Amino acid sequence: MSILTSTFYKQDAVTVAEKLLGKMLVRQWEDGTSTRYVITETEAYLGEEDKACHASKGRTKRTEVLYSEGGCIYVYLIYGMYWMLNVVTGTVNNPQAVLIRGIDAITGSGKVGRELKMDRSFYNENLSLSTRIWMEDAADITSFRTAPRVGIDYAGDEWKDKPWRFILVKP
DNA sequence: TGCACGATCTCG
DNA sequence: GAGATCGTGCAT
Numbered sequence: 001m002s003i004l005t006s007t008f009y010k011q012d013a014v015t016v017a018e019k020l021l022g023k024m025l026v027r028q029w030e031d032g033t034s035t036r037y038v039i040t041e042t043e044a045y046l047g048e049e050d051k052a053c054h055a056s057k058g059r060t061k062r063t064e065v066l067y068s069e070g071g072c073i074y075v076y077l078i079y080g081m082y083w084m085l086n087v088v089t090g091t092v093n094n095p096q097a098v099l100i101r102g103i104d105a106i107t108g109s110g111k112v113g114r115e116l117k118m119d120r121s122f123y124n125e126n127l128s129l130s131t132r133i134w135m136e137d138a139a140d141i142t143s144f145r146t147a148p149r150v151g152i153d154y155a156g157d158e159w160k161d162k163p164w165r166f167i168l169v170k171p
Numbered sequence: 172t173g174c175a176c177g178a179t180c181t182c183g
Numbered sequence: 184g185a186g187a188t189c190g191t192g193c194a195t
Contacts, residue, residue, distance in 0.1 A: 043178075052178075062191065079179050080188035086178090099178060110179040120190095151178045 004135040005128050009070030009089050013096035014164060016070070016089040017044040021168045022141035025103055027116050028132045038138070041102030043149050044164040045086075047095055052155035052162075055095035065124045066095035073125040073133070075118055082110035083118040087127065087135075101150075101165070143169040 001024065009016060020039050028034040045053035054076070055066045065074050066088055074086040074097050090096040101109045103116075112118075116133070127134050146163040153160055 045178080054178085057192075060192075076178090077188095077190060078177060080177090080190075082179055084178060101178085108179070114180095149178075154177090 001136045001138070003128065004137060006069065006071040008135075009087065009127065010091055011070070011089060013044040013046050013089045013098050016087065017042040017098040017164065017166050018144065020087070020098060020100075020135070021144050021166055023138050024136040025100070025116075026134050026136055029117075030132075036136075037103035037106075038168075039100060039103055039135075040168040041100075041107065042166045043099040043101055044166075045097045045099065046164070047090075050155075050162075051159045052149060052152035053095065053097070059095075063095065066097055067093050068124075070096075071126060071128050073122050073127060075113075075120065075122045077120075078110070083113035083120075083122075084109050085113055085116065085118050085122075102167075141168055142171045145169055 020042050023039050025037045025039050026034055048055045054063050065072055069092050070089040072088045074088050075083050078084055085100045086097040088097050099109055100112055103112055106112055106115050145167050147165045148161050149165045
């Protein structure tokens with residue numbers, strides 16, 4: 001097992017979203033214990049022209065981290081109660097991210113954020129350097145399937161139907 | 172300075 | 184099928 005480095009995250013979001021399936025997400029808690037999860041579901045958000053991507057509204061304080069180099073965490077609060085965990089991908093000034101929708105038996109991005117006890121302090125956390133959350137390589141998966149992304153009807157037909165949701169199919 | 176809304180989940 | 188619950192962006 002090896003920790004995924006920034007090289008991995010510099011690829012485009014669709015590639016990273018697909019390759020993250022089956023990889024390990026490791027969370028080290030404040031008491032020193034850690035929990036390992038298998039990533040089972042992801043979604044890719046691809047740049048300013050992707051109407052479903054938060055960066056499509058332009059560069060703001062909230063989306064700033066999306067414009068940095070791949071490998072950092074982008075978290076934000078949705079519906080006033082759920083922290084969504086995203087991984088920034090791509091190169092500088094190329095706003096892309098992968099949303100972690102499922103880990104192990106936990107499905108749904110809201111529940112993932114709650115399980116991992118995510119909060120604002122994880123904004124801009126570096127996944128290659130952090131001691132509380134990181135990703136590890138794992139054996140290649142056997143198969144996966146794709147589906148349209150969830151909860152983005154407002155993005156318009158061109159974007160809401162993109163098959164950029166990746167789901168691990170267990171062997 | 173205020174206001175409507177959202178990459179969701181849970182409960183009835 | 185509706186409520187919980189609040190930061191953000193955009194309109195005053």
